[in-house]
Amino acid sequence: MSAILSTQDIVVRFGVLQAVSQASIEVVEGRVTGLIGPNGAGKTTLFNVITGLQEPTAGKVFFDGKDITNKNPFKRARMGIARTFQKLEVFGSLSARENILVAAEQRKTWDRSGFDPNQVCDEILEKVGLSDVSEFMVGTLPTGTARLVELARALASNPKVLLLDEPSSGLNEEETEEMASLLRKLVEEGLGVLLVEHDMSFVMGTCQFIHVLDFGTIIATGTPAEVQANAQVQAAYLGTETVVEAS
Structure with a gap:
């Protein structure tokens, strides 16, 4: 499978600190890809490079066959x-x-296909299971439901790739499984997903492919089973924790 999104030898330096070093990753449509690593490994910095919030010191970002390194x-x-x-x-x-609806209306500024923002909103509410709480103020909703609202808003832009930073943060066990189930459904529809996550059970049960980042360097890539069996990963990230078996 060819990558819809990739980074090539990304380097990010903040003064004398090298936060990311020669990091190359790929995201494929129809697959959940994980980016894991200990705190301070450079995951969010790499995310920021991919989305254009952080300019890389060196390296390139490609999307849908185009070099987007210099795009805002x-x-x-x-x-x-x-x-x-x-x-x-x-x-x-x-x-x-x-x-x-805010996100769907914003999409109209570049999408000239003539779509109906209200129809898009209704379809997404149903897809993510929010129809029953659609009129509730988000500030009154549980964290898990509010995270679904945030994800739904991202979907309103009709993305090809969705980047999720700690999607299970603050969720209970039931909400975490609901999030995982939704992500599986989205990739079955062809969406590419890249997620940063510390919940190893969530990662191993949801991701089909994983990149492991340690001190800004990609130290391993592969399936959940391959990553779990990697001694360098166990030493750098998992340590002495019990590793959840890949499903």
Whole structure:
């Protein structure tokens, strides 16, 4: 399978600190790809490079066959890259429906296909299971439901690739499984997903492919089973923790 999104030898330096070193990863449509590593490994920095929030010191970012290294975040979003953040980013004083509608209306600034934002909103609400709470203010909803609103809002831009930063953060066990189930459904429809996550059970049960980052360097890539069996990964990231078997 060819990659819809890839980085090539990305380097990011902050003064004398090299946060990312020669990092090359790939995201394929129809697959959940994980980016894991200990705190401070450079995961969020690499995410920021991919979305255009951080300029790389060296290296390139490619999307859909095009070099997008010098394109700003708005242009990347227009091309089909959407992102959620570790810290929940929603409009708490707006309803779930209004949150999604804001994104659908913004999409009209570049998408001239004549789509109906309200129809898009209804379809996404149903897809992510939010129809029953569509008129509730997001600030009154549980964290797990609010995270679904954030994800739904990202989907309203009609992305080809979705980047998720800690999607299970703050979720209970049931909500985490609901999130995993939704991601599986989205990739079955052809979406490419790249996620950063510390919940190893979630990663091993959801991702089909994983990149492991340690001190800014990719130290391993492969299936969950291959990554779990990698001694360098066990030493650098998993340590003495019990490793959840890949499903």
